[in-house]
Amino acid sequence: xxxxxxxxxxxxxxxxxVAAAESLTAGLVTATLTEVPGSxxxxxxxxxxxxxxxxxxxxxxxxALLAAHGAVHPEVAAQLAEGARERCGADWGLGLTGxxxxxxxxxxxxxxxxxxxxxxxxxxxxxxxxxxxxxxxxRAAVTAALDLLGEHLT
Numbered sequence: 032x033x034x035x036x037x038x039x040x041x042x043x044x045x046x047x048x049v050a051a052a053e054s055l056t057a058g059l060v061t062a063t064l065t066e067v068p069g070s071x072x073x074x075x076x077x078x079x080x081x082x083x084x085x086x087x088x089x090x091x092x093x094x095a096l097l098a099a100h101g102a103v104h105p106e107v108a109a110q111l112a113e114g115a116r117e118r119c120g121a122d123w124g125l126g127l128t129g130x131x132x133x134x135x136x137x138x139x140x141x142x143x144x145x146x147x148x149x150x151x152x153x154x155x156x157x158x159x160x161x162x163x164x165x166x167x168x169x170r171a172a173v174t175a176a177l178d179l180l181g182e183h184l185t
Contacts, residue, residue: 035063035070038177041184042073042123049180050119052078052090052111054102054128055144059173075119080111090114090126101137103128105156108147116149123183124149125176131165144172148179155179 042049051060061077064070078089083102086092091114092107100107111126125148132141142161148154157179161171 035067035177038181038184039064039067039070039073041181043069045184047122047184048073048075048120049123049125050075050077050115050121051125051127051176052080052086052115053126054080054086054111055131056127056169056172056176057081059169060125060127060176063173063177075121078115078118086111086128089118091118101139103130103136103139103143103145105145105147105158108145109149109154109156110147112147112149112154122151123180125180127172127176129159129168129172131168133165142168144168144175146172146176146179148183150183152183155183 058079064074080086080090087094090111092110107128108126112124116124129144130136130139130141144159147156161168
């Protein structure tokens with residue numbers, strides 16, 4: 032499990048910045064990063080795009096993608112990450128979308144989470160299936176997002 036502290040330290044060491052576009056986590060990634068003293072040097076900002084239309088309007092996700100596949104899709108996570116990176120002027124962008132539960136959404140099972148990362152060398156997308164209640168799924172998504180960014184900072 033990656034905590035925010037080593038991620039922030041790595042960003043500081045590299046002189047790089049991060050931003051996030053968050054759906055199911057509703058700002059928890061950005062909040063977790065900014066709990067670390069000194070994070071203001073590396074956290075550019077975040078977009079909470081809980082509503083599907085805001086994923087397109089604020090984060091730049093292709094409306095045709097959303098219409099064809101819904102909000103919970105790996106490519107949506109990738110485009111959220113790219114949107115966060117571009118709109119906030121960051122070196123790295125994280126994008127999170129998924130279903131925290133307890134009920135399925137648009138035929139997608141609870142616990143399904145897609146995390147996108149966009150950075151200087153391209154993008155990476157991971158899909159996870161987490162167990163537990165809404166809070167547990169959201170916490171696990173934050174940890175997985177920090178893990179993914181941490182992998183690319185080493």
